Amino acid sequence: MPFATVAGLPVVAGKLCLPRAGNWHGDFALDAASAPTGKVQVALAEGELVFEGTVLRGGAPYQTALVRVVGGAGGLTQDAAAKFYQGVTLQNVLEDVLGDADEVLSGTVSADVLATQLPAWATIQQPTGEVLSSLALVPGVPWRMLPDGSIWLGAESWPAAAGQAGWQLLQDAPELGRQILAADVPNLLPGQTFGGRQVSYVEHRIEAGKLRAHVYYEDA
């Protein structure tokens, strides 16, 4: 089984970018004569790690499929409908806006955040991702797309990443606040703590059958 696949198609080369705030995306070259479309799974470590996403654009101009995949259903780039609410909670607006975009709110969002009262709320017709960012400013928390394709927002708890002993440090660039790491199962995610440092951004680069995680830290 190939180390990394998109929609079951082997990844020849590519990168998967995981920010702490916002949606993740990946650009991949696939060993396939035609590009997949619609909802896809990005699988790493022979299926140990799965990211649920949607092909935003792609094609196969050289008998190699080239695709950009974004997290979730791809609805965050669609314009939200202009709506005015009064006397609602953050959950009411979030579910309405995300429902219109065919996106899903994670079940792990804290009840306190969801219960935030909004005396009024005006959604301007703009990309749903921007509406989400604007809503997250009310409780003052970040949002991001989780690997399962659902949207989470809340205060960071910085849990320690699992399996840290399995990572190998290949390069340390303290001036950039970045490390390049390798692991059999690259399960490091932004919002976690690795080696006592808060992980801000992870970019998995896949090339020649190898995966290298470029990890940027908050304290840089």
Next chain:
Amino acid sequence: MSALLDRIKEPFVALVRSVFPRIDYLALYPGTVVLQRGPNAIDVQCDDPRLPGFASIPLFLGEPSAVVQVQAGARILVGFQGGDPRYPFAALWGNGAVVQSLSFAGGGHAAARVGDPVKLALSDLQQFVFTAPPTGGPCTVTGGIVGTPATQVSAGSSKVQLG
């Protein structure tokens, strides 16, 4: 995104807007009053179709204690306090707004204007002496108003009231 942007600029604009997601809430949007629901609370439909219809948003008149009742159709601007979508407001009238009533400081008394009638109490006339000539003809009047006459504005504006 906007048709004004090309493919290369779009990602840059998207990046900026992701950092400042509320940038559109910092503008003032022209609209039309649809309905007035209460003292200084109105429904407004903005001209820009990217904005929703607003219901019962506060009307900021700019003068303390002022309360206005306007006819539907008046033009006004809609904004957001501090660029916060939770706090829309309407302010700054366009030309042609028809005022049905306007009051200051609680209202209750019609405001007097130049030309409004003034009532003078009869008791103030008691020092006047009217003398009719024995052969007939116009009376002569002597004397005058004593002290400070008790006068009162008897009518004023039908729209403007003062407290």
